[in-house]
Amino acid sequence: DIVLTQSPTTLSVTPGETVSLSCRASHSIGTNLHWYQQKTxxxxxxxxxYASQSISGIPSRFSASGSGTDFTLNINNVEFxxxxxxxxxxxxxxxxxxxxxxxxxxx
Amino acid sequence: QVQLQQxxxxxxxxxxxxxxxxxxxxxxxxxxxxxxIKQTTGQGLxxxxxxxxxxxxxxxNEKFKxxxxxxxxxSSSTAFMQxxxxxxxxxxxxxxxxxxxxxxxxxxxxxGTLVTVSS
Numbered sequence: 001d002i003v004l005t006q007s008p009t010t011l012s013v014t015p016g017e018t019v020s021l022s023c024r025a026s027h028s029i030g031t032n033l034h035w036y037q038q039k040t041x042x043x044x045x046x047x048x049x050y051a052s053q054s055i056s057g058i059p060s061r062f063s064a065s066g067s068g069t070d071f072t073l074n075i076n077n078v079e080f081x082x083x084x085x086x087x088x089x090x091x092x093x094x095x096x097x098x099x100x101x102x103x104x105x106x107x
Numbered sequence: 108q109v110q111l112q113q114x115x116x117x118x119x120x121x122x123x124x125x126x127x128x129x130x131x132x133x134x135x136x137x138x139x140x141x142x143x144i145k146q147t148t149g150q151g152l153x154x155x156x157x158x159x160x161x162x163x164x165x166x167x168n169e170k171f172k173x174x175x176x177x178x179x180x181x182s183s184s185t186a187f188m189q190x191x192x193x194x195x196x197x198x199x200x201x202x203x204x205x206x207x208x209x210x211x212x213x214x215x216x217x218x219g220t221l222v223t224v225s226s
Contacts, residue, residue, distance in 0.1 A: 032211075034212040036213075043202060043216035043217065043218055043219055044152075044202075044213070044216055045216075046212060046213060046214045049212050055214070087151070087152060089152075089211075089212065091210065091211030091212055094166065094168075095154045095156075095168035095169070095170075096142075096154040096211050097154060098144075098151060098152035098153070098154070099151075100151045101151055101152075
């Protein structure tokens with residue numbers, strides 16, 4: 001199975017900051033990497049598909065990049081509403097796998 | 108609008124089975140696969156498998172073979188997942204999610220069903 005390692009596990013930031021979350025794959029997955037946001041007691045929400053493709057309705061402060069094994073989710077001008085866990089998922093191979101998540105907290 | 112409505116929380120005893128439902132609305136049910144994902148605090152998100160809602164064909168993550176059984180009822184636009192021989196390790200929130208055939212990412216998720224296994 002492809003292992004996705006997310007870092008950091010927890011990130012504490014000040015509103016207005018720009019942050020970068022990392023997702024590293026154990027094998028090359030091209031751009032078959034997707035990002036989700038999950039708020040407490042809610043279902044995950046798709047933020048980005050295929051490493052960098054934006055999703056309708058998602059604020060433009062969310063962007064992402066990467067290919068192969070290294071991927072990054074960027075959040076510009078972090079807002080209080082961004083307090084969530086963020087997960088990456090690969091669809092290069094079966095079974096689909098998810099990263100362990102990064103929890104974003106505000107200072 | 109697309110909605111996936113899951114059945115309510117379950118409390119089950121070790122060794123028993125539960126069957127969770129996921130009722131779809133707002134789109135043509137048989138045009139999209141339904142996947143199931145397990146979420147625990149310790150293991151994060153785990154992909155269980157998916158069902159082709161048109162053909163009934165299934166894929167199971169090796170880890171969940173023998174544990175999960177996926178079925179559909181096209182007449183009611185509902186997907187089901189039965190979990191058998193339950194152990195405390197099956198305690199989790201289970202999500203259904205809609206995937207575009209052949210892609211594997213999920214734009215729509217159910218609200219989740221909490222399954223608690225306890226004697």
